[in-house]
Amino acid sequence: MWVEKLRWVRVDDPRVRTLPVDAHMRLSLGGHTLRLVRTPAGLFALEDRCPHQGRSxxxxxxxDGCLVCPWHRFAYDPATGRARQGSTANVGTFPVEQRENGLHIGFPYTTFRLFGIDLW
Ligand code: FES
Structure with missing residues (x-):
């Protein structure tokens, strides 16, 4: 049976701790290029790829709690990835968890479970 899972990767970049509210930063992690965004509502992880034309x-x-793309000023809600202004396409998001040993970001993947054992 095919099973959807998350692979959690710890963020070791110290810049994340000091990222102020209403600021964002680029981060390479787990083979992905992400955009971490801190708003008054929390810290969120998005693909660093605007769905309008694929730019960073x-x-x-x-x-107003959204990330605004510098190219054509389309705005996205970092919590959901939903376009708020200018676009109908959404940005991919990744779950974020603060754990005792640091911040973790979850990357979805699909595995095959056979007799209760995940094959990868
Ligand atoms: S590339 Fe982001 S709004 Fe056009």
Whole structure:
């Protein structure tokens, strides 16, 4: 049986701890290029790829709890990835968990479970 799972990867970058509210940063982790966004509602992880034309959010800004793409000013809710303004396409998001040993981000993958054992 096919099973959807999350592979949790710990973030070792010290810049995350000091990332201020209404700011964002680029992060490479687990083979993904992410955009971490801190808003008054918390810390969120998104794909660093605007769904409008596939460009990075580098140079963008936070406004009213959204991440605004610098290229054409489309805005996305970092909690859900939903477009708030300018686009109908959404940004991919990843779950974030603060654990005792640090911040972790979950990356979805599919495995095959046979007799209760996940094959990968
Ligand atoms: S590439 Fe982001 S709004 Fe156009």
């Amino acid at each position: 959010f580098e140079g963008g800004w936070c406004e």
